[in-house]
Amino acid sequence: MELSYILNELGEDRELYFNAVAPPILQTSNFAARSVADLRHMLQHEPEAHLYTRGNNPTVTILEKKIAALEGAEHAIAFGSGIAAVSAAVLSQVNTGDHVVCVKKPYTWTNTLMKRFLPRFGVEVTMVDGTDPENYRNAIKLNTRLLYLESPNSYTFELQDIAAVVAIAKEHNCKTIIDNSFASPVNQNPIAFGVDLVVHSCTKYIGGHSDTMGGIVCGSRETINRIFEREYMTLGAILSPHDAWLLIRGLRTLPVRMERIAASTSKVVDFLVKHPKVEKVHFPLLSSHPQYNLAQKQLRNNTGQFSVLLKTENIKKVEAFCDRLQHFLMAASWGGHESLIYPIAASYTDHGLKPTLPFNLVRFYIGLEDPEYLIRDIEQALEEI
Structure with a gap:
């Protein structure tokens, strides 16, 4: 059909x-x-x-x-x-x-x-x-x-x-x-x-x-x-x-949006993979990903979600990076027109709650904005790390 x-x-x-x-x-x-x-x-x-x-x-x-x-x-x-x-x-x-x-x-x-x-x-x-x-x-x-x-x-x-x-x-x-x-x-x-x-x-x-x-x-x-x-x-x-x-x-508009999101996400991921303040990018359609061949077999294209491990042991620096982003909303969902982040650091509390995921992990979602616009925003926020 x-x-x-x-x-x-x-x-x-x-x-x-x-x-x-x-x-x-x-x-x-x-x-x-x-x-x-x-x-x-x-x-x-x-x-x-x-x-x-x-x-x-x-x-x-x-x-x-x-x-x-x-x-x-x-x-x-x-x-x-x-x-x-x-x-x-x-x-x-x-x-x-x-x-x-x-x-x-x-x-x-x-x-x-x-x-x-x-x-x-x-x-x-x-x-x-x-x-x-x-x-x-x-x-x-x-x-x-x-x-x-x-x-x-x-x-x-x-x-x-x-x-x-x-x-x-x-x-x-x-x-x-x-x-x-x-x-x-x-x-x-x-x-x-x-x-x-x-x-x-x-x-x-x-x-x-x-x-x-x-x-x-x-x-x-x-x-x-x-x-x-x-x-x-x-x-x-x-x-x-x-x-x-x-x-x-x-x-x-689903196919058109997914095509735009895929192209923009690839550009943002390429930038982050090369950045010295990023320890790791979790994204299955990176050629360096251990499951890259399986991803190519099962997925027709990449989508807008990935996560990064920031190269720091200081939770306050992670928070400062997230707070400094100007063009990413901080929210729990994804899939819309707007780009988002969800920092795992938000789940860490002064009462000793420690999730299984590390506090320096930040999930990104790339929406429909211009990728260069988003990359410039990430670049200036990474100065906090």
Whole structure:
């Protein structure tokens, strides 16, 4: 299916809404039936019918069709946030007494789900270094039901060999889920490698404007319908029609934005790699990266995230560098038009809290600004180191 068709035409039955170029926001909670027989049909076919917006809404359905097609999936279901999508996907695959193998250092709230939430309900979780697929194999038990990937994973951006992990999962009759937010569906399609469920934080690249939140799960129609009937309808973490409309708008420019972000990020990374005050750059598409060949195999292009280790043992100098940046916002998310930093130093406190990541690690996200403009800003801020 052509990318241009997916982004501009798929799911958009314009004759149903006065041939409007932009789909309408169907801001309704309810849909009326014409007869008892009609209502009976809607109730019996709720995964496809429009009965109640907590289940299906036409604006949200357009978004789901487009992202499913972008990922090469049969079907998709949208949620109100990325972690809602992750949680529903994971919960759909496990029961009390089951075991999950998850990559180390995933997204913060995925980490909380794995380490704090699932154990409360009798689900055991083992965290592994995902750079070696054999670590997944070695962690599998008789009760293992799910292997969870996030490739590249958060903050230091190590990759997992998706095809190898999927092969291990199939050998042991386990399901696989991957968070594909880092790459976006433009740059990586894990279903092509055999992954069962792909999740995204739509808040990031898919939205692209830092003005809405959302999440999505993509997979087979059978699996998505089962999530709809259980986790989705029960927990109610739905995406609003207005947010779906904003995400559809974001999809229109996704390939153009990703191309610009990739080009700018490469220039900024090249500058930082050569700078004497930078100890290390974590970026999988650097030719010096130990997983560079795997990155080339799995990723079509680089994206806007990387992290740097600043060459200092003084946390105050790290803070001074971050505070001196003039054109990078300091914020927790990424994927919008604006460039951002997230300093790990902010997680260190006077009360002795010491995260597993070093305080001199700073995560960068490169947005749509001119790269030279950003490089000049980083250069002057590095005078603090």
